[in-house]
Amino acid sequence: xxxxxxxxxxxxxxxxxxxxxxxxxxxxxxxxxxxxxxxxxxxxxxxxxxxxxxxxxxxxxxxxxxxxxxxxxxxxxxxxxxxxxxxxxxxxxxxxxxxxxxxxxxxxxxxxxxxxxxxxxxxxxxxxxxxxxxxxxxxxxxxxxxxxxxxxxxxxxxxxxxxxxxxxxxxxxxxxxxxxxxxxxxxxxxxxxxxxxxxxxxxxxxxxxxxxxxxxxxxxxxxxxxxxxxxxxxxxxxxxxxxxxxxxxxxxxxxxxxxxxxxxxxxxxxxxxxxxxxxxxxxxxxxxxxxxxxxxxxxxxxxxxxxxxxxxxxxxxxxxxxxxxxxxxxxxxxxxxxxxxxxxxxxxxxxxxxxxxxxxxx
Amino acid sequence: xxxxxxxxxxxxxxxxxxxxxxxxxxxxxxxxxxxxxxxxxxxxxxxxxxxxxxxxxxxxxxxxxxxxxxxxxxxxxxxxxxxxxxxxxxxxxxxxxxxxxxxxxxxxxxxxxxxxxxxxxxxxxxxxxxxxxxxxxxxxxxxxxxxxxxxxxxxxxxxxxxxxxxxxxxxxxxxxxxxxxxxxxxxxxxxxxxxxxxxxxxxxxxxxxxxxxxxxxxxxxxxxxxxxxxxxxxxxxxxxxxxxxxxxxxxxxxxxxxxxxxxxxxxxxxxxxxxxxxxxxxxxxxxxxxxxxxxxxxxxxxxxxxxxxxxxxxxxxxxxxxxxxxxxxxxxxxxxxxxxxxxxxxxxxxxxxxxxxxxxxx
Numbered sequence: 001x002x003x004x005x006x007x008x009x010x011x012x013x014x015x016x017x018x019x020x021x022x023x024x025x026x027x028x029x030x031x032x033x034x035x036x037x038x039x040x041x042x043x044x045x046x047x048x049x050x051x052x053x054x055x056x057x058x059x060x061x062x063x064x065x066x067x068x069x070x071x072x073x074x075x076x077x078x079x080x081x082x083x084x085x086x087x088x089x090x091x092x093x094x095x096x097x098x099x100x101x102x103x104x105x106x107x108x109x110x111x112x113x114x115x116x117x118x119x120x121x122x123x124x125x126x127x128x129x130x131x132x133x134x135x136x137x138x139x140x141x142x143x144x145x146x147x148x149x150x151x152x153x154x155x156x157x158x159x160x161x162x163x164x165x166x167x168x169x170x171x172x173x174x175x176x177x178x179x180x181x182x183x184x185x186x187x188x189x190x191x192x193x194x195x196x197x198x199x200x201x202x203x204x205x206x207x208x209x210x211x212x213x214x215x216x217x218x219x220x221x222x223x224x225x226x227x228x229x230x231x232x233x234x235x236x237x238x239x240x241x242x243x244x245x246x247x248x249x250x251x252x253x254x255x256x257x258x259x260x261x262x263x264x265x266x267x268x269x270x271x272x273x274x275x276x277x278x279x280x281x282x283x284x285x286x287x288x289x290x291x292x293x294x295x296x297x298x299x300x301x302x303x304x305x306x307x308x309x310x311x312x313x314x315x316x317x318x319x320x321x322x323x324x325x326x327x328x329x330x331x332x333x334x335x336x337x338x339x340x341x342x343x344x345x346x347x348x349x350x351x352x353x354x355x356x357x358x359x360x361x362x
Numbered sequence: 363x364x365x366x367x368x369x370x371x372x373x374x375x376x377x378x379x380x381x382x383x384x385x386x387x388x389x390x391x392x393x394x395x396x397x398x399x400x401x402x403x404x405x406x407x408x409x410x411x412x413x414x415x416x417x418x419x420x421x422x423x424x425x426x427x428x429x430x431x432x433x434x435x436x437x438x439x440x441x442x443x444x445x446x447x448x449x450x451x452x453x454x455x456x457x458x459x460x461x462x463x464x465x466x467x468x469x470x471x472x473x474x475x476x477x478x479x480x481x482x483x484x485x486x487x488x489x490x491x492x493x494x495x496x497x498x499x500x501x502x503x504x505x506x507x508x509x510x511x512x513x514x515x516x517x518x519x520x521x522x523x524x525x526x527x528x529x530x531x532x533x534x535x536x537x538x539x540x541x542x543x544x545x546x547x548x549x550x551x552x553x554x555x556x557x558x559x560x561x562x563x564x565x566x567x568x569x570x571x572x573x574x575x576x577x578x579x580x581x582x583x584x585x586x587x588x589x590x591x592x593x594x595x596x597x598x599x600x601x602x603x604x605x606x607x608x609x610x611x612x613x614x615x616x617x618x619x620x621x622x623x624x625x626x627x628x629x630x631x632x633x634x635x636x637x638x639x640x641x642x643x644x645x646x647x648x649x650x651x652x653x654x655x656x657x658x659x660x661x662x663x664x665x666x667x668x669x670x671x672x673x674x675x676x677x678x679x680x681x682x683x684x685x686x687x688x689x690x691x692x693x694x695x696x697x698x699x700x701x702x703x704x705x706x707x708x709x710x711x712x713x714x715x716x717x718x719x720x721x722x723x724x
Contacts, residue, residue, distance in 0.1 A: 006394040011605060019388040026381040031558030032368040034688070067429035067560075070587040070604035100586040190605060196393030198429075198560050198607030224462040225432040242432035243373060243552060245560030245607060326396070 050256025
């Protein structure tokens with residue numbers, strides 16, 4: 001038994017009701033039901049309906065369940081890129097999407113911003129031949145975020161055929177996307193949705209579907225069981241081609257029910273209130289500095305600070321108080337800390353963390 | 363709350379201790395820990411060590427975690443087949459592996475046996491150019507099984523470079539493979555291991571690894587985050603490239619601990635005892651016939667019967683007694699029933715099912 005509160009950037013604190021929902025799932029033997037049964041289809045439909053409502057997803061969009069955001073990167077390239085993809089890279093995760101395109105034999109080009117910086121979309125020059133442009137809305141590794149208003153400028157920057165992919169792995173459901181101005185977004189459930197890991201969610205519009213179908217009819221391989229057409233043929237009857245992570249889909253539906261009850265607007269407002277608490281503290285701290293210099297590029301959900309004391313020391317000093325934060329990512333492991341601010345984190349928990357950091361480090 | 367016992371062929375009855383382990387996992391917040399932490403590596407190592415012990419896996423074999431057996435089919439072709447694969451097909455799942463090879467642009471050929479029949483390996487003619495030969499040890503759709511002794515004859519049938527892939531999705535850990543005579547085997551956890559779905563386990567020997575590396579150095583694409591080299595580079599430090607289904611790996615370790623305590627030999631013996639109970643009943647029943655004619659090809663873990671009364675009627679009549687069995691697969695949905703006999707099913711439960719079937723249908 002632990003009383004730890006996880007402010008790590010994912011896996012992170014579980015949504016407060018998960019434990020109770022899991023107990024109910026076990027009592028009702030949800031782990032034993034057939035993935036082709038009506039009982040399962042109802043569970044699947046409940047999750048999908050909840051997500052549609054929370055994100056206000058238009059009718060020309062579909063929701064696909066895969067196993068991780070890593071998998072989305074691969075499936076996106078397989079299904080939506082014949083030759084060329086273009087990647088805005090400003091950290092480890094945006095870079096990984098770029099590398100995956102290369103590993104799958106595509107011509108991938110990148111436009112880089114330094115770690116910890118966002119992008120100036122207005123100044124961006126996108127090759128005309130690009131079939132897919134990838135932008136990480138919220139870089140989990142650096143805490144740099146691209147405002148939705150800027151993402152909305154992308155459409156005018158690319159040829160009319162290009163698909164705009166927006167990574168919201170560690171920000172959803174916070175960003176309020178204009179789904180008419182992007183073509184796909186995706187996330188994993190162990191960040192903003194407060195679930196255990198093991199499910200990736202891939203949202204695609206009809207343009208993504210059409211592109212996959214077109215590549216397939218050209219005789220190109222778009223993968224197998226998790227190609228868009230294969231996923232879609234099952235998704236539209238509330239199933240997956242394989243036996244999916246049934247428990248995760250069940251829990252997702254339950255959490256979405258609660259999130260919808262709470263309301264997307266409230267969740268967004270609370271996220272900003274909590275983020276402000278953390279940033280306000282960091283701005284005045286003698287030990288920490290906000291890592292992302294440009295205020296409009298600062299993530300509201302994964303907040304990164306440079307630290308004078310090593311991150312290991314910060315983590316160690318918080319441990320007796322049952323508070324867990326993340327170290328920096330990769331090369332920044334020792335010199336940065338990462339604090340997640342997800343819907344699962346209550347205002348009181350964030351306040352307690354800020355007070356404790358203040359007390360321990362000024 | 364339900365008292366149902368699931369004899370369905372997967373998802374199926376969970377191992378009896380799963381609910382308690384899940385409660386412990388929730389209390390210890392296993393769903394929140396970092397997938398790069400020592401705590402997670404210990405969980406991963408515990409699962410892998412337990413599986414090595416149960417299966418008596420030699421040192422030149424590695425254990426890889428993916429998301430499903432469907433994914434293994436795809437990764438196997440991507441990583442281990444440049445041009446040609448050969449498939450023994452005798453049901454829906456063996457056929458699907460064959461189709462996936464085609465979907466990935468390989469030349470796949472098949473040797474078919476009728477649904478419900480096994481293979482005579484001794485008479486098999488395998489093309490010399492085959493790089494991978496796929497055999498389903500236990501066809502979940504038909505209940506036809508290939509004895510391990512026959513699988514051990516395959517090596518002499520193929521060229522020395524060919525990799526022998528054995529699907530044990532719905533039979534593991536029952537079959538006692540000679541790991542020197544095969545190159546890969548795989549299964550999902552929601553069958554014989556009694557776990558909730560959402561994890562696929564792929565066992566590969568050094569020959570599979572070498573082949574993947576060779577294809578990659580030829581400049582061919584072997585996938586990205588879930589290529590064998592990528593999985594292996596993380597697996598050897600007890601991690602996955604992506605954030606995996608952490609809870610499933612935790613539960614797997616716990617179940618394996620108990621299975622090892624019980625002993626593989628005992629599990630196998632109990633499986634046979636329970637299977638005999640079911641087959642003995644089917645052989646004398648006036649309503650059911652054993653579907654697989656050849657006794658040595660009858661699965662010990664997924665037992666299929668032809669039924670005079672429709673499968674829907676059988677399922678309906680068992681429902682008030684909290685017993686759930688599977689309908690037939692695909693075209694056999696109405697005319698066959700499927701009864702799983704996994705380690706999670708106790709002798710008493712199987713006995714009770716047999717008595718009830720006897721009472722209801724003679």
